[in-house]
Amino acid sequence: MSGPLRLLSGDGDSLPVIPRPRTRTRARPSWAKDPIDELAERLMEQVAVAVHPYEVAALLESDGLTGDQITARYGRPDLFTLAEDLHARVPRHYPEPPPAPDPWRPDHLRCALRGLVFALPGLAYVLGAGLWHGTADVSGLIVSALAAWAWNQALSHRAYLRLAAGGQAAAGRTLRIGAPAGALGAAATGLAVSGPGMGAAFAAGQSCYLGAASVLLVLGRERVLLLTLLPVAAGAGAVQLWQPPAALAPVLLSATVLLAVLAAGHALRAAVRCAPEAAGPTPTLLRSLPYGLFGLAAGVLAALAGADEPRSVVALTLSMGFAEWLLYRYRSLALTALRESTGGRGFVLRAGRALAYCLGAYLAVLALGSLIAGIRPAPLLGLGAVLWTALLLQAFSLAWLPAAVTLASAAAEAAASLASLPLGPAQLSCRTAAAAVLVAAACRLLGRPTAHR
Structure with a gap:
């Protein structure tokens, strides 16, 4: 020890309690940065x-x-x-996910090609106008076309279902049986109505072409189908410039039908030879029935429109490619609305704006077509609204409602025509009512987020 310990009085037997110095954390100067802030x-x-x-x-x-x-x-x-x-x-910050690829982005070239193959077959009626005579031949052509449209609409839907479930091989087997059967039935219908003659022959060629075109469109062969239409397009152009020999029209029409049938046969052979995929359950025939009924109703509406104003059918067929593009566009806009909406009301408003935009764009194109063709716009716009909205609902697998509405409208117009009522007001009222029902149904049904899964 360095020195004696001083004892306190009275406490000689104990040591004094020496206070222990307190441990104090030195305060960080205000100018020093907190290391946790750095971290x-x-x-x-x-x-x-x-x-x-x-x-x-x-x-x-x-x-x-x-x-x-x-x-x-x-x-x-x-x-x-x-x-x-x-x-x-650190405040919370969750970055937005990267934009997903749009599965409904329209294929501009494909829609343009499909628009051409929808419109160019009408040139066959220009080229073959002198091949049928009398009311019986015309009636046979119309009835045959209606039967072919109804059958091929239902067949195409079923083939698309089989394509999604079992691949090209399954769709090819469906089309290999259905397309010849539909062509044979439509040709027989035309023959039964018009009787033997050039009208029945034209109806048979028309039926074969429509069946072959359905095969090529389902299997994605739009370019091939466009090439098969070159003889008809060239012949129709020649008619406008000079008077070709009378025998040229049947040759060119037969060439187009033959090329289409051969192309469809080749496409079917290639599809059936594809490796089979794991097939899902086979869809029932009932699922395709409303699509066939819609095809029949749409054909009746187009035929009645053509009887009143033939140029309206031309404007309608020329607009089909743009109509298909707008169907893709609506689905793309609806998907964007689903991604950007935070509540049900916001999605309903965005989906409604998308519907108004696409339908308005299609009607604007039809209005321009009616202005160029010099026809009344109101009946054409009503028919366009009915057909486009019905196709939109069908794209979402909502088939029975548009089939029922278009059938009711077609039946009402046909009844007015048979009763010799003024066709213009009857068409306008029927189409306006049908379009209002379909648009209201589209707003209600497609305003639900679950419809866009």
């Missing part, structure tokens, strides 16, 4: 997306931070306390 700044992006402090703790542990470093450098007793502090300091 938060360095890890800001990772901490900002964390939904719980445990995620921050895992991040710190993976960063190699030890318990001694936490205590000495950051003044926190353990890893989880530091993680909670960081989680509280």
